[in-house]
Amino acid sequence: MSVLLPFLAFLVAGAFAAYHRLRLAVWAALTGTLLVACWLLGANPAATIAAAVVVALIAVPLLLPQIRKPFITAPLLKFYTKLLPPLSDTERTALESGTVGFEGQLFSGKPDWDQLLALQKPQLTAEEQAFLDGPCEELCKMADDWDICHVRADLPPELWEYIKRNKFFGLNIPKEYGGLGFSALMNHKVIQKLASISTVLSSTVGVPNSLGPAELLMHYGTDEQKQQYLPRLADGREVPCFALTGPFAGSDATSIPDYGIVCMGEWNGINVLGIRLTLNKRYITLAPVASLIGVAFRMYDPDGLLGDKKDIGISLALVPRDTPGLDIGRRHFPLNSPFQNGPIHGKDVFVPLSQLIGGEDYAGQGWRMLMECLSIGRSITLPSTASGGSKMAAVAVGSYARIRKQFGLSVGRFEGVEEALARIAGNAYACSALSEATAAAVARGENPAVPSTISKYHCTEMGRKAAMDSMDILGGKGIILGPRNFAGRAWQASPIAITVEGANIMTRSLMIFGQGAILCHPWVMKEMKAAQLEDAGERIDKFDAALFGHIGFAISNAVRSWWYGLTASKVGAAPGDDDTRRYFRKLNRYSAALAVMADTSMLLLGGKLKFKESLSGRLGDVLSQLYIISSMLKRHQDAGSPAGDQPLLAYAIHDGVNRIETALSGALRNFPIRPVGWLLWALIFPLGRRAQAPSDRLGHKVASLLMTPCDARDRLANGVFTTPCANNPAGRIVGYLPKVVLAEPVERKFLKALKNSDIEALEFDAQLDEGVREGWISADERRQLEELRAMTLDAIMVDDFDPEELRSASYAELHGRLAPRAAA
Numbered sequence: 001m002s003v004l005l006p007f008l009a010f011l012v013a014g015a016f017a018a019y020h021r022l023r024l025a026v027w028a029a030l031t032g033t034l035l036v037a038c039w040l041l042g043a044n045p046a047a048t049i050a051a052a053v054v055v056a057l058i059a060v061p062l063l064l065p066q067i068r069k070p071f072i073t074a075p076l077l078k079f080y081t082k083l084l085p086p087l088s089d090t091e092r093t094a095l096e097s098g099t100v101g102f103e104g105q106l107f108s109g110k111p112d113w114d115q116l117l118a119l120q121k122p123q124l125t126a127e128e129q130a131f132l133d134g135p136c137e138e139l140c141k142m143a144d145d146w147d148i149c150h151v152r153a154d155l156p157p158e159l160w161e162y163i164k165r166n167k168f169f170g171l172n173i174p175k176e177y178g179g180l181g182f183s184a185l186m187n188h189k190v191i192q193k194l195a196s197i198s199t200v201l202s203s204t205v206g207v208p209n210s211l212g213p214a215e216l217l218m219h220y221g222t223d224e225q226k227q228q229y230l231p232r233l234a235d236g237r238e239v240p241c242f243a244l245t246g247p248f249a250g251s252d253a254t255s256i257p258d259y260g261i262v263c264m265g266e267w268n269g270i271n272v273l274g275i276r277l278t279l280n281k282r283y284i285t286l287a288p289v290a291s292l293i294g295v296a297f298r299m300y301d302p303d304g305l306l307g308d309k310k311d312i313g314i315s316l317a318l319v320p321r322d323t324p325g326l327d328i329g330r331r332h333f334p335l336n337s338p339f340q341n342g343p344i345h346g347k348d349v350f351v352p353l354s355q356l357i358g359g360e361d362y363a364g365q366g367w368r369m370l371m372e373c374l375s376i377g378r379s380i381t382l383p384s385t386a387s388g389g390s391k392m393a394a395v396a397v398g399s400y401a402r403i404r405k406q407f408g409l410s411v412g413r414f415e416g417v418e419e420a421l422a423r424i425a426g427n428a429y430a431c432s433a434l435s436e437a438t439a440a441a442v443a444r445g446e447n448p449a450v451p452s453t454i455s456k457y458h459c460t461e462m463g464r465k466a467a468m469d470s471m472d473i474l475g476g477k478g479i480i481l482g483p484r485n486f487a488g489r490a491w492q493a494s495p496i497a498i499t500v501e502g503a504n505i506m507t508r509s510l511m512i513f514g515q516g517a518i519l520c521h522p523w524v525m526k527e528m529k530a531a532q533l534e535d536a537g538e539r540i541d542k543f544d545a546a547l548f549g550h551i552g553f554a555i556s557n558a559v560r561s562w563w564y565g566l567t568a569s570k571v572g573a574a575p576g577d578d579d580t581r582r583y584f585r586k587l588n589r590y591s592a593a594l595a596v597m598a599d600t601s602m603l604l605l606g607g608k609l610k611f612k613e614s615l616s617g618r619l620g621d622v623l624s625q626l627y628i629i630s631s632m633l634k635r636h637q638d639a640g641s642p643a644g645d646q647p648l649l650a651y652a653i654h655d656g657v658n659r660i661e662t663a664l665s666g667a668l669r670n671f672p673i674r675p676v677g678w679l680l681w682a683l684i685f686p687l688g689r690r691a692q693a694p695s696d697r698l699g700h701k702v703a704s705l706l707m708t709p710c711d712a713r714d715r716l717a718n719g720v721f722t723t724p725c726a727n728n729p730a731g732r733i734v735g736y737l738p739k740v741v742l743a744e745p746v747e748r749k750f751l752k753a754l755k756n757s758d759i760e761a762l763e764f765d766a767q768l769d770e771g772v773r774e775g776w777i778s779a780d781e782r783r784q785l786e787e788l789r790a791m792t793l794d795a796i797m798v799d800d801f802d803p804e805e806l807r808s809a810s811y812a813e814l815h816g817r818l819a820p821r822a823a824a
Contacts, residue, residue, distance in 0.1 A: 005043040006051040009034035018559040021110065021552070028059040062548070073544040080543075081531055083606045098371075098449020100519055101441050106626040107520040109557035109592035113575045113584055116630060121638040122440040128186040135166040136190055140721040140728075145198040146483040147727075153338035155204060164236025169208040173218065177230035184376070188384045188439035189719060195388030196720035197728060199493055202385050203339045207285045208233065210377030211370070211501075213240040213294040213318060213357075220358035220369055229292065229318070241290035243281040243344050244370070250503070256314060262301040265350035273305060274352035275317065277325075281344040283500070288331045288342040293319045294357070295344075296366055306363070313364030316357040325349040337493040372447060374501075379442050379452040382497050383435035386463030387428075388720055389490050393470045394428040395717040396486060396730035397421070398706025399737040401473055403795045408751070411473070412707045415696070420469040421706050422699035426652040427462040428716060430628050435459050437631035450516045454624045457507045464494040482799025486730035509613035512620030517598050520623075523550035524602070550599075557595040558683060564589030565686045579646055580633060583653050587626060590660050593684045594622045597667060600680060604673055612672065621663035625656040632656075644712035647701040654694040661691040709738045729794075736791040743788040746781045764789060 013034050017027035032055065039048050061067045102119070105111040124132065142159055155163075163169065171187050173179025182190075187209050195202035208214060214233045217226055232238040249256045260275035267274060277297055287293070299312040306312070321328060327345040334341055353360050362369065401412030401421060411417050438455040441448040470487045471478040478487045498504045502511065518524050523546050530542035564572065564585070574584035597619055601609055609616065629652075636642075636649050664684060671677030694702075705712050721728065724735035753776040754767060761767050768785060771777045777785065 002042060003044040003047045005041070006035055006038045006048040009038050010051045010054065015559050015563075018552075018556045019563060021556050024059065024062055024552070028055060028063070031055050065544075068548075069540055069544050073540060073547060076547060077531060077540065077543050080527065080547075083603075084528065084531060098515070098519055099447045101444075101446050101448060101451070102630065103448070103450050103454075103516070103623075103627055104520045104522065106587075106591050106623060106630065107516065107595055107598065108522055109553070109560055109588075109595040111587065111591050111630075116634055117575060117637055119440075119444075119634065122185050122436055122443070124183075124186055124189065128182055128189070131180070131182070132186070132189055132193065135162075135168075136193055137721070137723065139163070139166070139168070139201070140193060140197045141723065141725055142727075143194075143198045143201050144483075144727040145200070145489060146485075148198060148200050149336070149338055149489055150481070153333075154340065155201065159201070163205060167234055167236070168205045169236050169239070170214070170230075170234030171205075171209045173214055173230050173234045177226060177234060179230065179234040184380060184442035185436070185439050187380050188387075188435060191381055191384035192388035192391075192435070192719050193721050195385040196392040196722075196730075199385060199389070199490065200337060200339045202388065203285060203381070206381035206385065207242075208240050210381045211374055212242040212377075213292055215373050215376065216242075216294060216316060216357050216369060219373060220362055220365075222359045224354075225318070225357070225359075233292070238292040239286060239290050240292050240294065241284050241286040241344075242294040242296075243279065243284045243287065244296045245283045246279070246281050256296055256298050258295070258297040260297045260299050260315065260317070262299065262303070262305045262312075262353075263350075264305075265352075267350065267352045272352045272354075274350055274355070275299060275315075277317070277319070277346050277349040277351065279344065279346040279349070283332065283341060284344055285339065285341045287344050288329055288340045290328070291321045293321065293326070293328070293344060295319050295346075296370065299363055306360070309364075314366035314370075315363050316366040316369060317351055317355045318357060319346075319349060319351055319355065323349055323351065334496050335492050337489065337496060371449075374452075376442050376447065376452070378456045378501050379438045379448060382501055383431075383438060383455040383459035386459040386497060387432045387435040390424070390428040390431045390463050390466040391716060392720045392722075392730055393466045393487065393490070394424050394706055395713060395720070395722065395734050397424060397470045397473050398703075398713070399733045399740075400477070400795055401703075402707035402737060403733065403740050403792055404477075410707065412703060415700075417473055418700055418703040419696075420473050421703035422651060422694065424466045424469045425648060425702045425706050425716070426655050426694070427466045429648045430632060430652045430656070431459050431462040431466075432716070432719075433631040433635040434628050437627075437634065450512065450519055450623075451627060453502070453507055453511045453515065454627050456501060457504050457512065458624055458628060460494075460497040460504060464498060467491045467494045477796060477798055480798035482801070483727075484729050484794075484797060484799050486728075486733075508620055509617040510610075512624055513598075513616045514610060514620075516620065516623050517602065521595075521598065523547075523553060554596070554599045557592045557599070561589065561592040561596050562683050562686055564592060565684055568687065568690055576633070577641060580636065580641070580649075583629065583633060586657055587629060590622060590626060590657075590664075593664060594619065594626065596683065597622070597664070597680065600676065604676060614670065615667055615672070618663040618667040622660050622667075625660045625663075629653050629656045639715065642711065642715070644705075644710060645715065647698060647705060648712060648716065651694045651698050651702045654692070654698065657691045658693045661689050665689060707737075709741060733795045736795060740788060740791060743784050746777060746784055747788060750777050750781075750785060 010031055013027065013031040017030060032052070035048055035052050039045070061072065102116050105115060139162060142162060148155055167180050170179035171182045171190060172184065173181070175181040191202050191206045194205055214230065217229055229238065233240055246256065246258060258277070258279035258281070260277045263274070263276050264271055265274050265276060277295065279295060279297060295317050296314060297317070299315040301307070301310055301312055319326060325346050325348045331340065331342040356363055357369070358365070398412070398421060401417055402410050404411045412421060434455055438448060438451045441451055467487065467490045471491050474487055478485065478491070481488045526546040527543060527550060530539060530546050533539040533542065569585040569589045572585050572588055574581045574588065576584050601615060601619070605612060632649060632652055636645060639645065668677045668681045668684065671680065717734070722731045722734045724732040750771055753771065757774070759767065759770045761770055768782050772779060772782050
C-alpha cells in the first residue's frame with residue numbers, strides 16, 4: 001500500500017482538480033502537498049519521488065510559456081491546421097451569422113444553470129395581450145377550416161380583409177412604419193393560437209412575419225425602401241412572398257441556378273442600370289396572391305458595369321407582381337392543405353439596381369442576409385404551428401377519450417389509449433416549452449442559429465407524433481373528413497412542416513450538431529479563428545490559450561462524465577427543489593458526456609466528421625434533448641413550479657433522458673473507430689445504461705390529467721383557441737368535459753338501475769321517463785342526462801354527404817357539358 005499511496009494521491013488530486021476545473025498551477029500545488037503528506041505518512045520514498053517527477057514533467061513545460069509555445073504549441077498548431085476541415089464561404093457565413101445564448105452552456109459539461117434561471121420570464125405586454133384576446137380571438141371565431149380547405153381552397157374574402165385591416169401581416173413591423181411593433185414572443189403566441197383552429201390560416205399569417213421582404217427590409221433595406229414598402233406591407237396593401245427554392249436548389253440553397261445579369265434597361269419609362277432576371281422557383285408560399293416578390297438569385301456582371309468582379313454572388317431583389325416577364329399565379333396543392341403556395345417563373349425580368357434589398361451596397365451579400373434572418377423565421381412559424389396543434393390535440397383528444405365510451409368505460413381508461421394520451425401530453429408539453437423558449441431568445445435580440453434548427457426539427461416531429469396518436473385514439477372520428485373533424489387535416493398536413501424550411505432529415509443529420517459543435521463549443525471557434533490569423537506571434541499566442549483551455553476542458557469533462565455515470569447523477573451541485581434537482585444533475589452528466597463525445601469525434605475524425613451523418617445526427621439528438629429539457633425546467637420555474645404539472649414535467653423529462661441515452665448508446669456502438677467506442681462506453685456508461693422510458697404508472701397519471709378538468713390541463717391549453725363555437729368542434733368537445741364529468745355519477749346510477757330493472761323501453765327518452773317515474777333519477781338529473789347525450793353525440797358524430805357535394809366544381813362543369821353528348 002505504501003508503494004501505491006503516492007500514485008493514488010496523484011490520481012485523486014488530478015481528478016479533483018479536473019472535476020472542479022482548477023488551474024494547472026493549483027493542481028500542481030495540490031498534488032505536491034499530497035505527495036509531501038504521503039512522504040510524512042511513510043509512503044515508499046521511491047514511489048513518492050517517481051510521482052513527483054511525473055508531476056514536474058507535466059507541470060514545468062506547461063507552466064513555462066517559453067518552453068510550451070515553441071516546443072508544444074507550435075507543432076500542435078501545424079497538426080491542427082492539417083486536421084482542420086475546410087470551410088466553404090457559405091458554411092463560414094452560416095456559422096458567423098448566428099449568436100450563442102444559453103445553448104452554449106450545454107456543451108460546457110458544467111452548465112451555469114443560474115444563467116438559464118435568471119433569464120427574464122417571457123411575458124406579453126398589455127397591448128399584445130389585448131390583441132391576442134381581441135382581434136386574434138375574433139379571427140379564430142371567423143375561421144371555418146372545412147370551408148377554407150374543402151369548399152373554397154382558400155381563405156374567404158372577409159378573412160383576407162380582416163387580416164389586412166387588423167395588420168396581421170405587420171405584427172413585427174415597427175410602429176413608425178405603420179406596423180404593430182410586436183415582439184417575437186407575440187408573433188409566436190399569435191401563430192400558436194391560429195394554428196389551433198386552422199393551419200392554412202396560421203401559415204398565411206406566419207409567412208409574412210418570418211423570412212420575407214418585411215424582415216429583410218427591416219434589417220437591410222435602404223431608408224427609401226423602408227418608407228416605400230413597410231407601411232404597405234403592414235396594412236396588407238402589399239402581400240409578400242419570398243422566392244428562394246427551385247427545382248435544383250432546395251436544401252442546398254447556395255446552388256441557386258436563377259441568375260441576374262447587370263445591364264441597362266427600361267424602368268418606368270426611364271433607361272437605368274439594373275438586372276435582367278431569369279428564374280424558376282417553386283413551393284413559394286403566398287406566391288399565387290403575392291403583389292411583392294422577394295427573389296434570391298445569383299448576380300453576374302459580365303460587362304463590368306459595376307466593377308471588375310464578374311460573379312457578384314447571391315443577391316436579393318424586390319420584384320412587383322406586374323413586372324413584365326414574370327409568370328405567377330398558378331398553385332401547388334400540398335397534401336390537401338390549400339394554403340396559397342405555387343411556382344414563380346421569369347424570363348428577362350428587368351428591375352433597376354434600386355430594387356436590390358439594401359441597394360447596390362448589398363449586392364452579393366444575399367446568403368449572409370438570408371442566414372441572419374432565416375433562423376428568426378425558423379424559430380417562430382413552424383414551431384409555433386406545431387405547438388398550437390399539439391396543445392389542442394392534447395386537450396381535445398383527452399376530452400374525447402373521456403366522453404367516448406366502449407364496453408361501458410371511457411376509452412381513455414384502456415391502457416393502450418392511455419399510452420397514446422400520455423405521449424400526446426408529453427409531446428405537447430415539450431413542444432410548447434421549446435417553441436416559447438426559442439421565440440423568447442429572438443425577443444431578447446438573439447439570432448439563435450442552433451436553437452432555431454433544434455426547434456424547427458423537434459417541434460415539427462413532436463407535432464407529427466401528436467397528430468398520429470390523435471388519429472389512433474379518434475379512430476373513425478378522425479378519418480371521416482367534414483365540419484365535425486378537427487384532426488384529419490392536421491394529420492394530412494403534418495409532413496408539410498417536416499419538409500419545408502430545411503428538410504428534417506438533413507436538419508438533423510447535418511445542421512444541429514454541425515453548427516452546434518462549432519458555435520456552442522467554448523473553444524473550437526476560438527481555435528479555428530486563432531489558426532487563421534496572419535500575424536505569427538498573435539497566432540501562436542491565441543492558439544496556445546485556446547488549445548490548452550480546450551485540453552483542460554476535455555480532461556475535466558472526461559472525469560465529470562465518469563463520476564456522474566458512476567454515481568448515477570445523484571451527487572453534485574445543482575439548483576432546483578426536491579423534484580427538479582435530480583433533473584438538473586442528469587443534465588450535468590449528459591452535458592459532460594456530449595462534450596467528451598464531441599471532442600473525441602472532432603479530434604479523431606476531423607473533416608470526415610461532416611460525412612458521418614448518423615454519428616452527427618445522434619450527437620445532435622443529445623444536444624437537442626438537453627436544450628428541450630432545459631426549456632421545460634425553465635418554463636416550470638417561470639410558472640411557479642406548480643405541483644399539478646409535476647407528472648407532465650416528469651413524463652417529458654424521462655422521455656427526453658431516455659432519448660439522450662439511446663442516442664449516446666447508438667453513437668458509441670457505431671463509433672467508426674471501434675476500440676475508441678469501447679473506451680468511451682466505459683467512461684460514459686461505467687454502470688451501463690440506466691435511463692428508461694416513462695413508466696406505465698406515470699403515463700396513467702399524465703393521461704388522467706388530460707381527461708380531468710384541472711389547473712394543469714388548463715395551463716397546457718393556455719394559448720390555443722378553445723372557445724366553443726360552430727366552427728370549432730375541438731373547442732366544443734373541450735368545453736363539454738366539465739359537464740360530462742359532473743354527469744357521470746348520475747349516468748352510472750341510472751344505468752345500474754336500468755340494468756337491474758325489467759323495463760322494456762328501447763328509446764333513450766322513454767328510458768329516462770321510466771327512470772323518473774321509478775324514482776331512480778330526479779327531473780333535474782333527467783335534464784342532465786339529456787344534455788350528456790346531446791354532448792356525447794356532438795363529440796362522436798361524423799359527417800356524411802350527398803355524392804354531388806364531394807365532386808369538384810371542375811368535374812361537375814365537365815360532367816354537365818358531356819352528359820348531353822352521351823345521351824345523344
